[in-house]
Amino acid sequence: MPGRIFLFLFHRFFLPLFLRMVLGVRFLGLENVQKLKNKQFFIAANHNSHMDTLCILSALTWKQYLNTKVVAAQDYFGGKGIRTKMISFFFRTLLIPRKRPENSLEPDPIEIVQVEIRKGHNIVFFPEGSRGVMEELAPFKMGIGYILKDFPKLEVLPVFADGLGFIFPKGSHWLLPHHARVKFGVGFQVDSRGPKEIRDEVEFRVKMLGNWKGKMRKTSED
Amino acid sequence: MNALIEQLSIPPQVTQMVGVVLLILILASLIGNIWSSVKPGALVDEILLRVKSWWFMTAIFLLALLIHPALTFISIGTLSFLAFRELFSIGTFQSYGRSAIFWAYLSIPIQYFFAYMGWLHAFLTFIPVFLFVWMAFWIIIQDQTEKVVVTLAVLPAMVILTVYGLSHMAFLLSLPQIEGFSASGKGLLFFLVFLTEINDVMQFIWGKVFGKTKILPQISPGKTVEGLLGGMISSIIIGISIRFLTPLSLWQVMLVSMVLSFTGFIGDVVMSAIKRNIGIKDTGKSIPGHGGILDRIDSLTLTSSVFFHLLYFMCYA
Numbered sequence: 206m207p208g209r210i211f212l213f214l215f216h217r218f219f220l221p222l223f224l225r226m227v228l229g230v231r232f233l234g235l236e237n238v239q240k241l242k243n244k245q246f247f248i249a250a251n252h253n254s255h256m257d258t259l260c261i262l263s264a265l266t267w268k269q270y271l272n273t274k275v276v277a278a279q280d281y282f283g284g285k286g287i288r289t290k291m292i293s294f295f296f297r298t299l300l301i302p303r304k305r306p307e308n309s310l311e312p313d314p315i316e317i318v319q320v321e322i323r324k325g326h327n328i329v330f331f332p333e334g335s336r337g338v339m340e341e342l343a344p345f346k347m348g349i350g351y352i353l354k355d356f357p358k359l360e361v362l363p364v365f366a367d368g369l370g371f372i373f374p375k376g377s378h379w380l381l382p383h384h385a386r387v388k389f390g391v392g393f394q395v396d397s398r399g400p401k402e403i404r405d406e407v408e409f410r411v412k413m414l415g416n417w418k419g420k421m422r423k424t425s426e427d
Numbered sequence: 428m429n430a431l432i433e434q435l436s437i438p439p440q441v442t443q444m445v446g447v448v449l450l451i452l453i454l455a456s457l458i459g460n461i462w463s464s465v466k467p468g469a470l471v472d473e474i475l476l477r478v479k480s481w482w483f484m485t486a487i488f489l490l491a492l493l494i495h496p497a498l499t500f501i502s503i504g505t506l507s508f509l510a511f512r513e514l515f516s517i518g519t520f521q522s523y524g525r526s527a528i529f530w531a532y533l534s535i536p537i538q539y540f541f542a543y544m545g546w547l548h549a550f551l552t553f554i555p556v557f558l559f560v561w562m563a564f565w566i567i568i569q570d571q572t573e574k575v576v577v578t579l580a581v582l583p584a585m586v587i588l589t590v591y592g593l594s595h596m597a598f599l600l601s602l603p604q605i606e607g608f609s610a611s612g613k614g615l616l617f618f619l620v621f622l623t624e625i626n627d628v629m630q631f632i633w634g635k636v637f638g639k640t641k642i643l644p645q646i647s648p649g650k651t652v653e654g655l656l657g658g659m660i661s662s663i664i665i666g667i668s669i670r671f672l673t674p675l676s677l678w679q680v681m682l683v684s685m686v687l688s689f690t691g692f693i694g695d696v697v698m699s700a701i702k703r704n705i706g707i708k709d710t711g712k713s714i715p716g717h718g719g720i721l722d723r724i725d726s727l728t729l730t731s732s733v734f735f736h737l738l739y740f741m742c743y744a
Contacts, residue, residue, distance in 0.1 A: 229512050339522055371521040379525040382532065384516035
C-alpha cells in the first residue's frame with residue numbers, strides 16, 4: 206500500500222509539475238487519450254529520449270496509468286539491481302528481447318506483448334526500436350505490424366514528441382529544461398491490414414502528427 | 428484595508444502607484460471595448476488581447492511585489508529561469524556544451540540568493556567572474572572544437588541577458604535605507620518596471636500614430652524615429668510624475684528616464700535581431716498577444732542593470 210501512495214504522488218503531482226513547470230513540456234490533444242476512459246489502447250510514439258516515456262505516462266489518467274505497460278528492451282532495462290526495480294515500478298516496463306528467437310526455447314518478443322494486450326493492458330510502444338539520432342525520426346521496424354495484426358479492433362493512438370531529445374538526449378548525462386511538445390493524435394483501428402501495411406500506416410500517422418507549423422527545428426545544424 | 432497595508436508594510440507611494448496602474452488598465456480596457464464596438468477590426472482585437480494579458484501580468488507583478496519580500500525574489504528568479512529556458516530553446520546549439528548550460532541554470536538560484544542576502548560584491552562578481560570561468564572549464568573539458576566559439580561566446584551572453592540583467596531588479600529590494608526616502612526597494616522596482624513597460628507601449632503608440640521614418644527596417648520594420656523620440660519624451664514626463672517612487676532629484680530623474688527609454692529600445696531591438704537571425708517571429712507562446720516571455724521583457728533585460736547602477740551611482744555610492 207505505501208508503494209501505491211508513492212506511485213500516486215509520482216504520477217499525479219511530481220510528473221506533471223516537473224514536466225510542465227520545470228522542463229517546459231506542453232501537451233496537445235490530451236483529450237484523445239483521456240476520453241478513452243476504460244477502453245483499451247495501444248500508443249505508438251516516436252522515440253528520442255527517456256523523457257518520451259515519462260511524458261506519455263503523465264498524460265494518462267491515474268486509472269489508465271495503472272493498467273499501462275511500457276515496452277522496453279531487456280538488455281538495457283533488465284538486470285537485478287534496485288535501479289531495475291525502481292524503473293519497472295514507476296515506468297511500468299514490460300521487458301522484451303530486441304531480437305526474434307532463433308529456436309523455440311527463447312521467448313518471442315512479439316508474443317510477450319500480445320499476451321499483455323490479451324490480458325487487457327494498455328501498451329506504450331516505440332516502433333523505431335531505439336532513441337536513435339537526436340530529434341530525427343528513424344524508419345519504423347516491422348515489430349509493430351506483427352503485434353497489431355492480431356488485434357484489428359484495438360484502438361491505436363499515434364503520439365509525436367517534439368523537442369524532448371533536446372532535454373535529455375541519448376548519450377548525455379545532463380538533463381536540461383527546454384521547450385518541448387507532446388502531441389496525441391486521434392485513435393484508429395488497423396482492421397484487416399497486413400503487418401507491412403500496419404507498420405506503414407502507423408509510421409505515416411506519427412509522421413503527419415509531427416508535421417505541423419512552428420515545429421522545433423530538426424537538428425541543431427543551421 | 429489600511430490595517431492590511433500596514434501588515435504587509437507597503438509604502439504609501441506604492442499603494443498610490445497601484446491605484447494609478449489599475450486606473451490605466453481600466454481606461455485601456457474601456458477605450459478598447461468602445462473602439463471595438465464602434466469600429467471592429469484585427470488591430471483592435473489584438474490590442475484587446477494585449478490589454479487582457481496586461482491585466483494578468485499586472486496581477487502577478489502586484490502579488491509578487493506586495494505579499495512578501497522573499498516571494499518577490501523567488502518570482503523574479505522564476506522569471507529569469509523562464510527567460511533563460513526560452514532563449515535556450517530557440518538557440519542553435521542544444522547538443523553542445525550541455526554541462527555548461529546546466530551550470531548556467533544552476534547559477535540562477537545562487538545569484539538570487541546573493542541578491543536576497545544583499546551581498547553586493549558577490550552579486551556583482553559571481554556571474555561575470557566565477558560562473559564564466561566555471562562554464563568555460565566545462566566546455567573545454569569536452570575536448571571538442573566543434574561549435575566551441577559559439578558556445579563560449581553565446582552562453583555568457585544568454586546568462587548576462589536573462590540572469591545577470593534581470594537579477595538587478597531583485598537587488599533593488601536589498602538596497603540600504605536612505606534617510607528621507609520611504610518608498611523603499613518596492614517603489615524603485617515599481618518605478619523601473621512601470622517606466623520600462625510604459626516606454627514600450629508609448630513607443631508603440633507614437634510609432635503607430637506618427638511613425639514615418641524607419642530606423643532599422645532590416646531588424647524591426649515597426650520601429651520609427653518618431654516612435655523612439657515620442658516614447659522618450661513621454662517617458663521623461665511620466666518619469667517626472669512618478670518621481671515620488673525614487674530618491675532622485677528632478678534633473679536626475681529626467682536623465683534616468685531618458686537613458687531608460689533609450690536602453691529599453693536597444694533591448695527590444697537586440698531581441699528582435701536575434702529572432703530575425705534565427706528565423707522566428709516570437710520566442711514562445713506563453714503570453715497571448717505578446718508572444719513569449721522574452722518578447723515582453725526584452726527591454727527589461729537591459730534596463731534593470733542600467734537603472735540599478737545609475738541609481739546606485741547617484742544615490743547610494
